Amino acid sequence: MKSRKDTVENPENESGREMREMAEAMSLYRSAMHHIAQKHAETAAPWTSPERLAAEARQRARAHRMRLVLVPALGAALAAAVIAPAVGHLHHEKAAVARVEPAPVRPAAVVDDTDLMNQIDSDLTQDVPDALAPLADLSQSGSTNQSTENRNAQQK
Amino acid sequence: MHMEEIAGNELAIEKRDQAVLELADFDEVVRVYRPRILRFLLSSLTDRDAAETLTQECFLKAWNARAQFRGDSSLSTWLTRIAVNLMRDHLRSRSLRFWQKTRGNSLDVVDVSDWVPDGRSSPEDITLARHRVAEVWKTVGELSTHQRSVFVLRFVEEMELEEIAETLNMNLSTVKSHLYRALAVLRERLGGKE
Numbered sequence: 001m002k003s004r005k006d007t008v009e010n011p012e013n014e015s016g017r018e019m020r021e022m023a024e025a026m027s028l029y030r031s032a033m034h035h036i037a038q039k040h041a042e043t044a045a046p047w048t049s050p051e052r053l054a055a056e057a058r059q060r061a062r063a064h065r066m067r068l069v070l071v072p073a074l075g076a077a078l079a080a081a082v083i084a085p086a087v088g089h090l091h092h093e094k095a096a097v098a099r100v101e102p103a104p105v106r107p108a109a110v111v112d113d114t115d116l117m118n119q120i121d122s123d124l125t126q127d128v129p130d131a132l133a134p135l136a137d138l139s140q141s142g143s144t145n146q147s148t149e150n151r152n153a154q155q156k
Numbered sequence: 157m158h159m160e161e162i163a164g165n166e167l168a169i170e171k172r173d174q175a176v177l178e179l180a181d182f183d184e185v186v187r188v189y190r191p192r193i194l195r196f197l198l199s200s201l202t203d204r205d206a207a208e209t210l211t212q213e214c215f216l217k218a219w220n221a222r223a224q225f226r227g228d229s230s231l232s233t234w235l236t237r238i239a240v241n242l243m244r245d246h247l248r249s250r251s252l253r254f255w256q257k258t259r260g261n262s263l264d265v266v267d268v269s270d271w272v273p274d275g276r277s278s279p280e281d282i283t284l285a286r287h288r289v290a291e292v293w294k295t296v297g298e299l300s301t302h303q304r305s306v307f308v309l310r311f312v313e314e315m316e317l318e319e320i321a322e323t324l325n326m327n328l329s330t331v332k333s334h335l336y337r338a339l340a341v342l343r344e345r346l347g348g349k350e
């Protein structure tokens with residue numbers, strides 16, 4: 001081991017030691033920098049050449065154009081595929097509802113037959129409306145003529 | 157002598173062709189040189205985010221200028237030159253000056269927590285090694301831009317002085333001068349801590 005006295009007495013040794021230490025420090029520094037750079041290069045985002053970027057951009061633009069055209073077309077087709085059957089189904093349902101609609105239930109006839117007959121009779125014996133009055137006269141005259149003929153036949 | 161010249165020219169042409177050919181597969185160029193460029197920028201800027209951003213910009217510039225590359229220098233030198241220019245622009249920008257003022261002397265501490273130096277097993281040795289790295293990191297951060305670039309290219313990238321001169325577009329004597337001053341500062345800092 002070198003004493004302090006030796007190094008002071010021998011400046012060449014001191015200088016040599018300093019140079020060795022410097023060289024060692026710089027060697028360590030180089031090694032550390034290589035390590036750090038390698039580590040960063042591995043973790044850094046991968047390089048993509050501008051040519052590839054441009055190709056990808058072109059591809060994206062093409063896909064976008066296709067979407068612009070296809071999406072409305074597909075939308076329309078989808079709408080047609082969904083809405084048309086839905087409308088048809090609604091229509092069909094309405095029809096079905098109309099067909100299935102039950103006839104109004106009439107209350108069971110509670111009127112007695114005798115009453116019914118009386119009702120009909122009264123209906124028939126009601127006054128003949130004005131508009132049918134001439135016909136009524138005709139029928140009356142018809143019946144008068146018939147009775148007159150019957151009487152004549154009896155007299156004969 | 158004449159034969160040597162011819163051989164030298166042929167070798168230069170072969171190297172040039174090889175560099176141009178190498179550039180054709182740009183993904184491979186990025187894979188091979190990215191760690192190196194990132195390392196140079198990280199060592200020079202001592203700022204991780206800026207180093208990563210400029211590394212990305214460096215390859216983007218290289219991609220855009222690949223048609224102009226004639227292979228006069230090696231691909232590594234060409235890419236490093238682009239990185240140096242980007243770094244200079246970055247350092248000149250006003251926003252960075254603002255951040256430098258804001259940051260003051262507090263440099264980012266280099267993250268070497270998971271770095272284990274070769275041939276050192278004891279915890280004391282590893283701690284000492286990390287401490288030394290942090291000292292050098294701090295000192296490099298205090299160097300001037302030129303001194304730092306020369307220092308990093310020489311001692312981290314292990315480039316020859318002529319190649320450094322070519323990369324930084326400097327005279328060889330200027331490169332030597334910057335390197336000498338950088339080493340003097342480092343020696344003073346490391347020696348003063350003893």
